[in-house]
Amino acid sequence: MNIHTYEKLWLVAAMVLIVGFIATITYGSVGLGITMVGDQQPTIEPSEISDDERFGEPRVEHVGENEYEAYVVAQTFAFSPDPIEVPANSEVTFYVTARDVIHSFSVAGTNINTMVIPGEIAEMTVEFDEPGEYGIVCNEYCGSGHHDMEGMLHVVP
Numbered sequence: 771m772n773i774h775t776y777e778k779l780w781l782v783a784a785m786v787l788i789v790g791f792i793a794t795i796t797y798g799s800v801g802l803g804i805t806m807v808g809d810q811q812p813t814i815e816p817s818e819i820s821d822d823e824r825f826g827e828p829r830v831e832h833v834g835e836n837e838y839e840a841y842v843v844a845q846t847f848a849f850s851p852d853p854i855e856v857p858a859n860s861e862v863t864f865y866v867t868a869r870d871v872i873h874s875f876s877v878a879g880t881n882i883n884t885m886v887i888p889g890e891i892a893e894m895t896v897e898f899d900e901p902g903e904y905g906i907v908c909n910e911y912c913g914s915g916h917h918d919m920e921g922m923l924h925v926v927p
């Protein structure tokens with residue numbers, strides 16, 4: 771064996787190690803059940819929002835005894851519906867999508883805070899016990915009117 775053969779052996783050994791690491795990482799993740807969340811996001815074509823059964827007419831719907839669904843559309847520079855009105859002692863699932871650019875749906879004083887991306891539907895379920903009034907703001911810079919992009923959430927008795 772000359773020196774070149776050793777070098778080749780080392781190269782091969784290094785390659786095997788690298789491939790081995792990649793395989794471990796790849797199959798290790800699969801084994802742990804890690805999947806891309808992005809693949810599971812419900813989607814909606816922004817151009818089809820107006821004709822959509824839920825988002826064509828943004829609103830709050832009564833779907834169960836104390837259960838409500840709110841369909842909300844964010845666009846420069848407003849939220850719709852505005853105000854969003856839900857009763858106290860309710861469980862509300864928000865479905866929020868964006869018509870144009872990335873916004874956020876952030877309800878001040880609560881932990882409701884989600885990015886709203888065109889083409890995707892953000893979903894979160896929240897329980898409201900007490901009546902109250904909350905301001906809704908957009909936390910993602912979305913253009914000249916970003917700082918004025920506000921809405922209201924009324925939890926009514």
Ligand code: CUA
Binds near residue numbers: 846872873874911919
């Ligand atoms: Cu919408 Cu900032």
